[in-house]
Amino acid sequence: MSASAKPIANTRSATGIPTARLITWWVIASEIVIFGGLLASYIMHRLGHPEWADAASHTNTLAGAFNTFVLLTSSLCAVLAHKAADAHDGPKAAKLLRLTSLGGLIFLTVKGFEWTADIHEGFVISSGGFWSFYYTLAGLHGLHVLAGMIIMLIVAADAAKNQELQRVECIGLYWHFVDIVWIFLFPLLYIAR
């Protein structure tokens, strides 16, 4: 495919930032408002409800810590994929993106076991204010992990053929943001008791 036939997002750089990366930053900016609003609401309610500490003590800190480790490691794979893409090594970037996606799968699997245990103990989304926020925040984050995994596998398929390597950095940026959101969710939902 010639450069002129490519979508404008791949060829234009009017702001000094390639348009695809520019769009990714705007997506991240909007995500900051979405997650920030939810986190701010949770924090103000948590400060107004000291008794929520009892509910928070039922969350599994070890599972949360393991998932943090998994996401940090997957972020490492994503940034190494970006480095490989910069070196025009598409197959290596694809392999690393698939590893990143595997990290997302492990994260969601652990989350699934964790939620199953919580629900069996009787802690469901309607069990109280803390649990409403817990399932909403972690659920919305989990959806972002799932979306990132799917997009990453699509990007990896092209990268393996040394095509559209600029997308590797964009999906990496998104993944690091998802990682940062979890970095704040972990202490808020698992550590603060």
Added chain:
Amino acid sequence: MTTEAHVHHPNYVKIWAILVALLIVSVLGSMSHVRVVLLIAAFGVALVKAYLVAKNFMHVNVEKRWVPYLLIMCLLFIAILFAGVAPDVMKQSGLNWTKNPANQSVPAGAGAATKRE
């Protein structure tokens, strides 16, 4: 089309190791019964970890200047939201308002605010 390298790639494994070490610190800190230690271990360490990821993995520091400005502006919106809404959620009364007495018995933050006559 291939990517244009616009960043210097640092030693990412070293940064990952620092992040994992900070994670261990936050987990160990969570076992403390001293509130200050707990808060620093939870939120202080989280801020450092987020900074390291944004700087080294997202390369915000080498991006065009308005990108960090854009992100900071979004965070500012959140601060405004918090400042505007938190008093209603966290307080039972203010200068010209008090929460409906019928709701006084429910936990703080759950009642509706009504204007004082």
